[in-house]
Structure formats: structure tokens, C-alpha cells
Amino acid sequence: MQPIFKDLLVLELASVLAGPSVGQFFAELGARVLKVENAATHGDVTRSWKLKSEPAQTDTPAYFCAANWGKTSLALNLTEPEQLQRLYTLVRQADVVIASYKPGDAEKLQVDYRTLQSINPRLVYGHITGYGPKDARAGYDAVVQAESGFMHLNGEPDGQPVKMPVALMDILTAHQLKEGLLVALLQRERTGLGQLVEVSLLQAAVSALANQATNYLVAGQEPQRMGSEHPNIVPYGSVYTCKCGKQLVLAIGDDRQFRRLCAILGAESMADDPKYKTNYARVQHRQEVNGRLRQLIAQQERESLLRQLHTRHVPAGAVHTLPEVFGLPQAQQLLLQQPHGKPGLRQVAFRLQGQQELELSPPPTYNSGGAEGDSGPSC
Template sequence: MICKDMLVLELASVLAGPSVGQFFAELGARVIKIENAATNGDVTRRWKLKSEPANTDTPAYFCAANWGKESLPLNLSQNSDLEQLYSLVKQADMVIASYKPGDAEKLQVDYKTLQTINPTLIYGHLTGYGPEDERAGYDAVIQAETGFMYLNGESGGEPTKMPVALMDLLAAHQLKEGLLVALVQRERTGQGQYVQVSLVQAAVSALANQATNWLVAGQNPQRIGSEHPSIVPYGTVYNTRDNKQLVLAIGDDRQFERLSKALGTPEIAQDAKFKTNYSRVQHRQELNELLRQLIKNMDQDQLLQTLHKLHVPAGAVNSVADVFELPQARQMLLKHADTKPGVRQVAFRVGDEDPVQLTPPPAYKA
């Protein structure tokens, strides 16, 4: 276990911070989730689907990021509870916090305070907008403010929120990276570290090529559905004869030649309008219409098998239920005899170590 004997204190709620806590639990750390006793714990204990029972305190949303943890309800405005936390800080390797700026200081659980108790402590702090902006960060708002909603959706349609809290997840990944760097630094220097990540900066960093489409090429990206602004065909959804759907991800001209052969029309790869990616981008609509006509006369499974044999990037459009029929997805399941499955945060393997067996998300015990 990579993080065996580590103690992580999670002073965070919802998704970003807790997913980082589960990440370290999966690596073998002991993770204690400090829940706010004044508000009956993590708010996601009350985020329930219509189909879930009213009396559950471990609904599906909470189970997305809280495997392998112990729950400790504390009211940090009370001295006795604060002292209980401080006693844990003395033993801890890491704190994960998600307070908006100023709140940690009011509660006396900020990095400067806790560092005086434990100088080797690594403190990861998630905020919405950074240390100078007191606004709380909510994923849907961050998606709107950082261009993701504007870019997501069909051309001519309304801006559309991503179906997962993607900004939370991006920030969580940034914090994991920062905390791992801080652990390496502590091994070298013996000193603790403060790692600060904001949702808005994590989102901006993830704009990637869409950012440079504006910064470098001077083109302000617009909504184009699932298509790609500079590669064709890439991401477009095509319907097959058996009422299923697939997408293509043709990254170079050789792949397009093989696609053309698989569709029984090798000549289109020699057409000057489609021969190169640049020309395909110029004639996007004409090519997409041609591909739609060809693909709608073929069955999904048969076509995908042919494309895969020819090393043409293509895949079925799966529902979430379909996803967990994939062998790779089934390897990501967290299982325990007493509860329904969850999903791992750790998606890598180091050496031949078997994944840590985690306990289910903890119930809330006031």
C-alpha cells in the first residue's frame, strides 16, 4: 500500500475534496472525514434521487466519493471538539479542506494555525475563486463562468451544463497532483506545505486547445455539438441501421483512408474535398452528410468490428448502464458484501500491488 500508515483528515464536503480523500484511502491511507455536527454532516447525505429512500444517509451521490473513510462529526465552534481535532492534527500527515476564504481562519483550522501544531503537515485547500475572492464555488456557476457551458451544446442551441460536476473533478485532480508533489518535497526537506487550488483556475487550465483557439488563432470557440473544431470526422454521432449510435475519431488521413474502405467507398479518400484533414474541415457538412448516408445502411456491431480490425478509432454511444458491462469499467468497481458497488478514484496501477480493499461509505453517527 503506497500510503500505508498515513493519516489524512478531510475537512471537506460535496465532491472535490471528498474525492481526494477517497483517492488517498484507495492508496492505503487512514482517512477520517470530519463532518460538521452542526449541520448533520456532509450536505450530500441529503442529495437523494427520487428513487432513493428518505431515511438513507448514504445516498448515491455521497457514495461517489466517500469509500474507505471513517466519519467523525465535530462542531468546531465548540472548544472541546476543536481540541479533539487538534489532537488528530498532531498525528496527521495531511489535511484536505474546502472552506471559502476566511472561514478556516474563523474556525481556527487554517494552515498557519495547524502548522504550529504539526510543522510537517501538508494542507490542501480547495476554494471556488482563490484566496482573494470570498464567493463560494459551485460547479454549475464555474462551468458557466469559464466557458464550458457556452461551448457545450448543439449549434444554435442553449448553453448546456456538463452532466457531472466536472469543475469539481478537475480541481480534485489538480489538488491530488499538488499534494503528491508536496509529499515528495517533504521527503526531501522534512517541511510541511500549503497547496491551494481553485475551481475556476482548474477549469481555465482545462480549456486546453479551446483556449489557444482564441489566444493563438484569434477564433472565439462556439458551440458545435459533439464535433471537433479542427478535426473531421471527430466526435460526430452517426445512427446505424439497427437504431444504435456510434462516433468516429479520425485523427489523421491514413485513418480516413481505412474508414473509406470499411464503408465500401475507398474513392472518397482520394476526393480533393476530403483527402486531407484541412480539406475535410473546410467541407465538414458535405462529408458528414455523406457519412450519415453510408453508416445508416450498416449495423453497429458489425461496422465497429470492421473498424477496430482496421485500427480506425470508433466506438458505440453507451448509456451508463452499458458502460459497466465493459471489462475495463468492471475493474474500477469497489465492492463490499454489505453495500452496492462504488467506483474507484484511482485509475492507475503501480507495480503488481493489488488494489486496497475499502470499507463502504460511512453512516452518519451524531
């Protein structure tokens, strides 16, 4: 089977994580992706976001490698007319443009949708902003985590708001843009015309508040920080420490699972107690439930307990470190390999029947020569 997006040309006028993640998504499915980097700023800013342990001279540090596999680099200064015309030549051939400009900046550079659509009416143009087309603020993930309520909800009840350890707002925005671009490409198949797809970090974040939003909108309860606890279910997300010092998480979704949990822990009577018998009752007596379970689980060895829980179909899992995560066979299947370098991580986690995964070139080194750059040596 041919790659899904064979012969599709994607121009990536985006930097950092959200837009480049979408570019790598298309690359993994067979598209040719040109990463058009700003020659005036020496390329994507994440080329300078290096860990203390990384060499100063590398321009493909770990952060950059998170979203730039399978691309070639093309450095252009779009304020120079000759180089802008080079971009326009590519636009005539392109299928998709991915952009991430503050409102008004694309127009100043003459790379906005209206301008590029006049060159290529079939062009599908995806534009990421921080707050929408009428708010000129730049979007930064940490700020949007705060403004969208995620930081307020994240952390321990008696602690400070906490930023999540990944740029989740960028990732959510990337997923929204992928969906919009795929819909626009389907529409183009029917009409022959391109489309503008717009998504903001803030709206992508708010749309992902899910049950926390409806707890407020529908039930009238303002959600508060609860650590890893769940406001509607008990025990769900709760972390317990076993006799061996290792931790596990329970995700009990219904009363049958709770009854099986109690049986495994030798506390059958707990499942019959009116205070714990139903999820509604357990939510009312959350502290008591967790206190009892902590005592019982503290007497167990984690691996033995998890085997019993899995056998009885009780949702539970170990709290893993990242080295442990990448020891899992499911995680190994998501690795991008290269012969003489370190692996990367796929953006595409779904599988299509009969579709083979493509081998991708590693993230490209910055090309300051004005021609399409080769992929870099490795990350």
C-alpha cells in the same frame, strides 16, 4: 508490497465532491482517512442529496457514495473549544489535511494552514476554494462551468448552453489537488517540512480548456458550440446512426485512418476527392463530409461495422448507456465491492506493478456521537 500510503493519516475537512474525492483517493492507496463532518449541519450536505427512488431515512445516498469509500466519520462542532482541541490532537498526528472553506472561514474556525502548521510543521494542507484566496464567493460546479466557458462551448450550435452531466469542475479540481499534495509530500521527504497547496475551481477549469483555449489565444478564433463536433478535426466526435438505429462515434485522427474508413464503407473515391483528402480540407467542408458519411453509415449494422473498423484500426466506438458501460470488463475492474451491499466506483484508475488493490469499507454513516464512527452498512 505494502500499501503506498500505509500509516498516512488524512483529515478531511471538506464536503460535496472535490475534496472528498481526494480523500477517497488516499484511502484507496492505504491511508487512514478521517472525514471530519460539521456536527452543526449534521454532516456532509450530500448526505441529503437523494434521488426520488432513495429512502428518506438513508444518510449514505448514491451521491455521497461517489466519493466517501474507505473513510471513518467524525462529527465535530469546531465552534466549541473542546471539540476544536480534539481536532488539534488529531492534527499533531496527521500528514495531510484536505479543506474546502470559503476564504476567511478557515481562519474564523481556527483551522487554517497557518494555525495548523504551528501545531504540526510537517503538515501538508490542501485547500480548495471557488475562485482563489482573495475572492469570498463560494464555488459551485454549475456556476463555474458557466463562468469558465464550458457551458458556452457545450451544446448544439443552435441551442442553449448546456451543463455537463457530471460535476466536471469538481473532478478537475480534485485531480489538481491530488497532484499538488503528492508534490508537497515528495518535497516533505526532502525537507522535512509541510506545505500549503491551494487550488480553485475556476483556475482548474480554465487550465482544462486545452485546445479550445489555444484556438482562441494562438489562432485568434473564438470557439463556439458545435455539438459533439471537433473544431480542428473532421470527422472527430461526430455521431452517426446505423441501419439498426444504434449510434456510433468516429474519431479520425489522420488521413490514413480516413482512407481506411472510406474503404470499409465502399467509398474509396471519397478519400481521393481534393475536398476530403486531407484533414485541413475536411475541416473546410465539414457539412459535406458529415452528410456523405451519414448516408453511408445509415446502410450499415453497427456491430458489424465496428468490428471492421476495429480490425482496420479506425478509431470508433458505440454510444453506450450506463448499463452498457458497466458491462465492459474495463469498467468492472473499477468497481468497489462489498459482501452485502451495492458496489461503488474507484477514484484510482491507474495501476502500479506489484501493487494489490485494497478492499475498502463502504461510505460511513453519519456519526453524531463525537467518536470516530464505523463504516456504514452499505450504499
